[in-house]
Amino acid sequence: MTDLTIYYDIFETPFGWMGLLASDKGLRNTTLPQNSPDICYEELGPEMVGAVQDSNRFDELRQRIIGYFEGHPETFEDVPVDLEDASEFYLAAWRACQSIPHGETRTYGWLADQAGNPRAARAAGQSMARNRLAIIVPCHRVVASDGSLRGFGKSTT
Incomplete structure (x- = not known):
């Protein structure tokens, strides 16, 4: 390295x-x-x-x-990232997550489909739980198929 x-x-x-x-x-x-x-x-x-x-x-x-x-809608798709240690699927899921418009949500199934493996909703969920770029990759916009929040990885104190 x-x-x-x-x-x-x-x-x-x-x-x-x-x-x-x-x-x-x-x-x-x-x-x-x-x-x-x-x-x-x-x-x-x-x-x-x-x-x-x-x-x-x-x-x-x-x-x-x-x-x-402060309430100004913002996307961070243009922010360069250095996540070379992540799998191709995780990288694709994180990029897809960045495309979710401010104020909207998508499901883990949608995310899996966008990342190239429509049958990998659980893996898409794991990619959100392992997201190291909170806010930049807005994993809070991804929900379960029933609309609930599941497996959120970052915490606040």
């Missing part, structure tokens, strides 16, 4: 503190808003060891996220 420089920023949103973690290739992890910067730091995980704090790198994305939390 090549050595990657990892960058992070932790910033305040209208709903609490949020963390972003990226390489030069793109975004690798986010947190949902938390009660403190320390919680964000912990939630960003082991890649934080040796990571470089760089607010400037995240300026535009930070402003877009804050705008999103």
Whole structure:
């Protein structure tokens, strides 16, 4: 594995503190808003060891996220991501999830179909539960076939 420089920023949103973690290739992890910067730091995980704090790198994305939390509809499909360790199916499911319009929901079955395997609704659900890019990949827009929320992976404190 090549050595990657990892960058992070932790910033305040209208709903609490949020963390972003990226390489030069793109975004690798986010947190949902938390009660403190320390919680964000912990939630960003082991890649934080040796990571470089760089607010400037995240300026535009930070402003877009804050705008999103202030009620301005936003899509993040154009945000570069670095998720090379994920399976092709997960990557396809995450890309499909990003296409769900603000204010709408889709089912795990729809997501599986869009990711190329219509019979893999459970795997689509697992991809949402393992989503490391909360808000950027809006897994909260994917629901069970009965409309209920199931297996949401990120938590808030």
